[in-house]
Amino acid sequence: MIENEKRFVVIFIVILVISNVFFAYKFFSFSKELETIKSNQVKVELNQKIINFASMFIKKVLQAEKEVDFETRLSLENAVRDLKDEEVMAEWQNFTASKTEADAQNSVKKLLGILITKIQK
Amino acid sequence: MLEKKSRSKLILFRFFIVVLLLFFGTKLVFASETNGIIDGNYKYAWGENIGWINFGCDNCNVNVTDDGLSGYAWSTQYGWINLDPTTSGVQNNGQGLLSGYAWSPNLGWINFNGVTISSNGYFLGYATIESDSSQINFNCTNADSCSGADFKVKTDWKPASARQSGGSGAGGSGFPVPPNPPPVVPPTIPPVVPPTIVNVVVDNISETINSISDSFFNLFQPQNKPENTIVEIPKIAPLSLKVLWNLLPRKAIKEFVFAPLPYEVRVLASKFPELDRTLKSVGIKRLTDMSKLSGVTLNLPGLTELTNTLRNVGAERLAGVDKLNSVNFDIPGLSNLDEKMVNNIGVNIGTGKISLIKGLPLTKFSLLEKKNLPSEFVFARTNGELIDLNVAMSVSEKGEVTQKISSLPGKTLRFVVKPISKARSVTGYFIFKSATPKITQNQIPRSSLTASALFSMSGLVEKTSKSVPVENKLVLSSFEYTDLDHDGIYTADVVSPSVPGEYEVITVIDYLDPVLGARQMRMITVIDPEGYVFEKNNGKETRIPSAIISLYSLNNLTKKYELWVAKDYQQENPQITDVRGTYSFLVPEGSYYFQIEAPGYDFYQGKAFVVVEGSGIHQNIELKSSRGWFSVFDWKTVLLIVVLLLLVYNLYRNTLRDKLLKFSNK
Numbered sequence: 152m153i154e155n156e157k158r159f160v161v162i163f164i165v166i167l168v169i170s171n172v173f174f175a176y177k178f179f180s181f182s183k184e185l186e187t188i189k190s191n192q193v194k195v196e197l198n199q200k201i202i203n204f205a206s207m208f209i210k211k212v213l214q215a216e217k218e219v220d221f222e223t224r225l226s227l228e229n230a231v232r233d234l235k236d237e238e239v240m241a242e243w244q245n246f247t248a249s250k251t252e253a254d255a256q257n258s259v260k261k262l263l264g265i266l267i268t269k270i271q272k
Numbered sequence: 273m274l275e276k277k278s279r280s281k282l283i284l285f286r287f288f289i290v291v292l293l294l295f296f297g298t299k300l301v302f303a304s305e306t307n308g309i310i311d312g313n314y315k316y317a318w319g320e321n322i323g324w325i326n327f328g329c330d331n332c333n334v335n336v337t338d339d340g341l342s343g344y345a346w347s348t349q350y351g352w353i354n355l356d357p358t359t360s361g362v363q364n365n366g367q368g369l370l371s372g373y374a375w376s377p378n379l380g381w382i383n384f385n386g387v388t389i390s391s392n393g394y395f396l397g398y399a400t401i402e403s404d405s406s407q408i409n410f411n412c413t414n415a416d417s418c419s420g421a422d423f424k425v426k427t428d429w430k431p432a433s434a435r436q437s438g439g440s441g442a443g444g445s446g447f448p449v450p451p452n453p454p455p456v457v458p459p460t461i462p463p464v465v466p467p468t469i470v471n472v473v474v475d476n477i478s479e480t481i482n483s484i485s486d487s488f489f490n491l492f493q494p495q496n497k498p499e500n501t502i503v504e505i506p507k508i509a510p511l512s513l514k515v516l517w518n519l520l521p522r523k524a525i526k527e528f529v530f531a532p533l534p535y536e537v538r539v540l541a542s543k544f545p546e547l548d549r550t551l552k553s554v555g556i557k558r559l560t561d562m563s564k565l566s567g568v569t570l571n572l573p574g575l576t577e578l579t580n581t582l583r584n585v586g587a588e589r590l591a592g593v594d595k596l597n598s599v600n601f602d603i604p605g606l607s608n609l610d611e612k613m614v615n616n617i618g619v620n621i622g623t624g625k626i627s628l629i630k631g632l633p634l635t636k637f638s639l640l641e642k643k644n645l646p647s648e649f650v651f652a653r654t655n656g657e658l659i660d661l662n663v664a665m666s667v668s669e670k671g672e673v674t675q676k677i678s679s680l681p682g683k684t685l686r687f688v689v690k691p692i693s694k695a696r697s698v699t700g701y702f703i704f705k706s707a708t709p710k711i712t713q714n715q716i717p718r719s720s721l722t723a724s725a726l727f728s729m730s731g732l733v734e735k736t737s738k739s740v741p742v743e744n745k746l747v748l749s750s751f752e753y754t755d756l757d758h759d760g761i762y763t764a765d766v767v768s769p770s771v772p773g774e775y776e777v778i779t780v781i782d783y784l785d786p787v788l789g790a791r792q793m794r795m796i797t798v799i800d801p802e803g804y805v806f807e808k809n810n811g812k813e814t815r816i817p818s819a820i821i822s823l824y825s826l827n828n829l830t831k832k833y834e835l836w837v838a839k840d841y842q843q844e845n846p847q848i849t850d851v852r853g854t855y856s857f858l859v860p861e862g863s864y865y866f867q868i869e870a871p872g873y874d875f876y877q878g879k880a881f882v883v884v885e886g887s888g889i890h891q892n893i894e895l896k897s898s899r900g901w902f903s904v905f906d907w908k909t910v911l912l913i914v915v916l917l918l919l920v921y922n923l924y925r926n927t928l929r930d931k932l933l934k935f936s937n938k
Binding site for chain 1: 348349505507509510511512513514515516517518519520521
């Protein structure tokens with residue numbers, strides 16, 4: 152009778168260990184998957200932000216027919232800050248601080264180039 | 273013992289005092305009321321035209337003393353503002369009333385008259401930018417705008433009247449001091465070192481405690497706490513956003529968009545007005561339009577020259593062909609056609625259009641036509657000049673114009689070229705390019721000698737200052753063009769390679785005129801594999817030798833298929849396949865079908881197919897065995913079956929014999 156109990160306990164422990172291993176494996180594999188999904192999500196969000204800013208820049212600045220108003224500038228400023236990218240920020244500041252037409256053109260070229268390269272595959 | 277106890281109590285008391293001093297003295301040390309710094313939480317002023325100005329940035333180092341302000345303020349839009357320029361500076365009367373000027377390279381002088389520092393260290397009032405008289409607001413309470421943006425500039429400097437201590441960070445001795453204290457220490461005395469060490473130690477301790485407490489409290493706070501950043505937007509737009517400039521470089525864009533057509537195409541268009549008109553009418557005017565040519569079949573000038581002439585007389589349709597009776601065309605070779613060629617013309621008049629007259633040998637050209645023949649073009653013909661090899665011109669993704677002809681292995685090709693001046697020699701090279709035997713596809717077919725001339729020009733005539741670098745390539749053979757009749761037109765007969773693949777024919781004209789030097793023309797020659805006849809055995813192809821293959825062509829006049837007259841094109845029809853089961857026909861455009869007879873195989877009659885341009889036919893044709901399902905049994909199988917049947921019969925006979933014996937015994 153006691154032997155039976157012992158046997159039962161051993162089997163129970165073995166089952167627990169196996170299930171532990173199984174769930175641990177599942178946990179790590181799902182964690183890994185989750186990490187990948189998260190990083191992809193971050194990538195997608197960042198790409199979306201870049202595209203939004205680039206689109207806004209082209210629409211509101213490059214295609215502007217009159218002076219860019221305060222609200223639009225605020226939106227642009229927020230959008231560029233939202234990217235949290237120092238390179239883009241620096242080039243944007245270069246652009247807004249341009250003193251000559253050539254500087255502005257140069258900054259536009261650089262800014263668009265940077266934005267395109269920032270889009271991750 | 274008691275003494276010991278009291279001594280230890282004294283030590284403990286002293287330690288306690290030191291700890292108290294360390295903690296409560298910290299503030300006293302930093303709270304320099306006579307030499308203040310800017311509070312990290314209140315450091316922004318607002319310029320109505322220039323946006324936020326930061327007085328407490330990392331490298332600003334703004335100091336407020338009884339005498340004035342020093343250091344720099346930072347404007348995102350306009351850069352540094354020097355608060356203590358050499359010729360002026362912001363002065364303080366010791367009671368917090370500021371005056372004087374700060375200097376910005378981009379804004380000019382900024383007048384601080386009207387700015388004060390309150391008893392609790394807040395800046396109040398407005399400074400004025402002299403260049404545009406705009407104001408800089410130091411405190412949102414000035415304009416009751418704190419609900420919109422809570423900005424202030426604050427210092428720990430205090431006006432003399434508001435100070436409660438000695439003001440030098442002496443540790444809070446508690447003694448009252450006069451409102452305007454004279455300097456306690458003479459300026460020559462070096463600064464006292466110990467307080468600096470205490471500062472550093474206290475700083476380190478407080479930083480450590482802060483970081484520990486931060487990390488502890490962060491455990492219970494959500495991660496990635498969003499940072500509140502101040503977006504600095506000036507009210508007036510910067511120059512780059514005022515639509516004063518062209519933000520996109522017009523010149524570069526113009527150069528890209530309006531880049532002219534490639535040199536080769538421009539030369540062609542200038543020499544052939546028909547092509548020029550065609551390109552313009554389909555909107556190909558510049559380099560960016562070249563992509564429209566991808567996969568497009570052009571109506572080529574050689575053909576157009578004829579069809580235009582016909583169109584002018586209203587004879588472009590078969591219904592109007594009668595109008596051509598007794599009409600002389602000024603087309604090369606047409607004026608002196610012989611009877612055979614006239615017949616050929618008849619054959620070539622189709623139902624929907626009048627197709628090309630082809631196969632006019634060079635010897636039939638009049639002197640005038642030879643003279644008018646375009647120079648430096650390589651024409652490729654075969655079968656005694658009766659067939660012009662079609663040339664495909666394609667535009668690569670990089671915009672490079674390449675041209676190709678296709679032929680079959682072992683065919684005699686005649687290359688024709690006319691130098692623009694007297695030549696010392698004209699040499700051709702057959703160069704191996706690729707072994708890939710691919711069936712050619714003609715993007716832009718070309719049908720005549722003239723048309724061939726047109727596209728053979730593209731990219732071919734290039735002047736070479738040095739010797740032609742064909743030596744570096746795999747030259748299969750070289751050949752000399754000759755001009756036996758001294759009419760200025762050089763010809764060369766070359767047998768095409770027997771191995772299917774891609775080859776390049778480079779023709780080099782070495783002019784006597786040193787100015788012209790040596791010029792070369794290039795043309796890709798694709799040798800298509802021959803067609804073959806086969807049968808399928810267990811998924812594998814078995815070539816069928818000695819099959820008789822006949823090619824039938826559609827006679828447009830009789831509307832019937834007739835055996836193609838191969839003799840006119842120096843070929844044989846029907847052909848008998850060789851041991852490899854191969855055959856080859858090089859035919860002009862038209863509709864054709866095959867008939868194949870081979871002993872042991874079903875009679876084959878293929879479906880009609882159309883050859884758009886003169887080109888090789890290389891269909892692989894499968895024949896079916898005439899024995900039907902019996903073909904599954906070869907002689908070995910039949911023998912085996914017979915043996916088996918005999919065995920069965922023998923067994924049956926034995927059994928029958930045994931039974932008879934048993935019956936007779938009974």
